[in-house]
Structure formats: structure tokens, C-alpha cells
Amino acid sequence: MGVVRRRVPYAAAVVAVGLVVLAVSCWFMGRGLGVDSSVYRAGALTLLRGDSLYAPLTTGEPWAPPLPFTYPPIAGLLFLPLTTLPSQLGWGVLAALSALALGFVLRESLPSKFRAGWPFGALLLSTLLLEPVWRTLGLGQVNLLLMAMVVADVLLLRGRKGSGVLIGIAAAVKLTPLIFVAHLALTRRWADAIRALVTFAALNLFAAFVLPRDTVQFWTEALVDGNDATTNSWIGNQSLNGIFQRLTGEDSTALVLFATTALFTLVLAAVVVRRLHIKGDNLGALLVTAAAGLMVSPVSWTHHWVWVVPLAGYLIARNMQWSLLALVVVFTGWQFRMVPSGAKTELSWTAADVLLGNSYLLAALVALPIVVLLAGGDPALRGQVSRVELAPGEELRS
DSSP states (O other): OHHHHTTOOHHHHHHHHHHHHHHHHHHHHTOOOOHHHHHHHHHHHHHHHTOOTTSOOSSSOTTSOOOOOOSOHHHHHHTGGGGGSOHHHHHHHHHHHHHHHHHHHHHHHSOGGGSSHHHHHHHHHHHTTSHHHHHHHHHTOSHHHHHHHHHIIIIIOTTSTTTTHHHHHHHHHSSGGGHHHHHHHHTTOHHHHHHHHHHHHHHHHHHHHHOHHHHHHIIIIIHHHTTTTTSOOOTTBOSHHHHHHHHHTSOTHHHHHHHHHHHHHHHHHHHHHHHHHHTTOHHHHHHHHHHHHHHHSSOOBGGGGGGHHHHHHHHHHTTOTTHHHHHHHHHTOGGGGSSOOSTTGGGGOOHHHHHHHTHHHHHHHHHHHHHHHHHTSOGGGTTGGGOOOOOTTOOOOO
16 A cells, blocks of 8 residues: 555645644534545444434434435444544544545546646645535545545556455445445456455455444445435535436436436447557546446436545546636536425426526536547546556556
């Protein structure tokens, strides 16, 4: 993992320190911080009490909304260290690690001339304006950490001992990274895909041994019920399922439309990923897989769209800096405040509301063909965004 540690920029460390200072300040002032990180901590506290992880949590903070624990049981076990800290400091730890993950992912997606100094620092600070990023940090979510694990596994650890393990861990914490196991298979990294699946299975089997009741409840009930996956029409759900739920008024046809378009999306994405991989565009292929995963997941909250960060680096490497303006326009999240939301008001949107309220998903539908076109561009650019710089004496095996 040394090759990964050397790629965490100092600018990201400065941001991480700032977030820790904020966490300590809120702790001293007694102010709540980190809604989702408080849920992680509450779930872990519930396990320590021997209560059901998927019953209404009674161990949450008084200032936090009563949200359910929607992760697999193994995630509850992995969150146990948060119980040793006050809620605000637990947020600070997750936020600091997320800042380091953000810097790592941004650096790996940029060409060499932007990977250090003030250009990198300016770009890193700019990413904090993106709604998926600041919301992930504010909520105390794990999206940036999971994304960094996937990026490290796919772009840096290929051919190294243990490659695939990070994706397996990420998938065990939040099931959606399982799509990257398919990515490994599509790029002919069979051994890595097997290691990812074995890691995922081993962690869940361990959780089943330690928490048999919670394991059964998660896989039979909570998996679908936790986020109202089949009928979630809230604006925060920026997936194919979300848009069809909104357009059909949560009619039963929404699931049929979702299943059909999701299957088509996965097939098309598989073809594109394979083509980009053959052309040596590893980051482009990874971005297509990530976009497909966000679209076909029954629930993709806006803060799940942190993959816009490596997309920004990808476009800069393709000399399309002008496109960053489009990313800022779409992914700062201002448009969601312009349309009615909540209490099922999404079901009566106007045409303008539909365009604004589904902007993340619509942006992905526009970006995917652009990535395909870029893949057929100047051969000299191929691989530029996926080049791995090794330290002297290191060798990357294919």
C-alpha cells in the first residue's frame, strides 16, 4: 500500500486538519455535526447493547433525525471504533479521511503538471464546491473513502498481491461497489475479481457468524425496505429508478421501465468499458462503470455522485477545461433548491422541474457518449489519464 500512501497530496492533509479543528470546536460547543456518521455510530452502539441493528435505533444523538441503519451487518462491526469517540469527533475522523481520499482521487485523475503546487491546491478547493463532495463531508458519509478504495484497486494495484481486496471491502460496506467486480472481469482481471468476491463473501460470512439475526433480517427485509428502494421518488434519488418513479407517479410501470433501461445501460456500459480498456483508457473505462452503477442502483443519493471529481480530472487531461464550467453548473446543486421537493411534490413537477430536478442523471446520459467520443480521439492522449507514475525501482505488472 506504500504506492497509495505516497499519492496523498499535502493540500489534502491541510483540508483534513481544518476539518478536524472544526470537529473539535463543535464538540466543545456541544453542536451536532454529521447526521450520517451519527447513524454509523448509533448502529455500532446498538450492536454493543445486543439490540437489533435494523429496528428503530435508540442510541442516536438527540439532535439527529431518527434515520435507520441501512448498511450490511459487517458495516456495523467496522463502525465500532466510532463508539470510542464523541459523535462530533467521529465525524471529524471520517471527514479527515474523506479529505485525504478526495485529494488522492483528484491527483490520480489529473495529468502530471496539475498534480502538485498551487494548480492542484486550487483544483482541490474547487471540488469542495461540488454538492456531492460538500454534502458527503457534511453528512459524514463514506462515499469518498469507498471511491478512493476503488480507484486505488483499479488504477494502482493492478498486478500487485492483494489486488481486488479493496473493492471487496468497499462492496461489503455498501453493496453498490459490487459493480466494480464486474469491471475487473470485463478488463480480464479474473484473479482480482475472484479476490474481490472472496473478500466480500468472507466479511459477510464473518458478520453472519457474529450477528446471525441481523444478517437474516438485512438480506430478507432491510436491504429493500431501508431506503424505500422500490418506490423512492424523492429528488435526492438521482437514479433511473428515481426518475421513473417521479415521471409515473410511483406507478408499478416505473419498476418495469427501470428494469428495462437498467439492463440496456449495463449492456451498453459493458461494451464501452471493454472498448476503452482495449484502447488503454483505464480511467475512462472506470468512469463509465461508475456512471452505470449510479444510474442502475435503485437509490443513488446526490452525495453518491462524488465520481464527478475524477471526471473533472479526466476532462482536464483531455484538454477540455472549458467543460469544467458545465460540471460546476450542474453539480453545485443549486438547481435542487429551485424545484418543489419532499412530501411527494416531485410527482406533480412541470417540464422545467423535471429538467432541473433530474439534472445529475441527465448529465450522466450526456457525459457517457462524450466519453465514448473522446476514446476515439488523439491516440497520443490515450492512457494519459490512466498513467501510473512509479517510484524508481518499482515495476507494474500487467
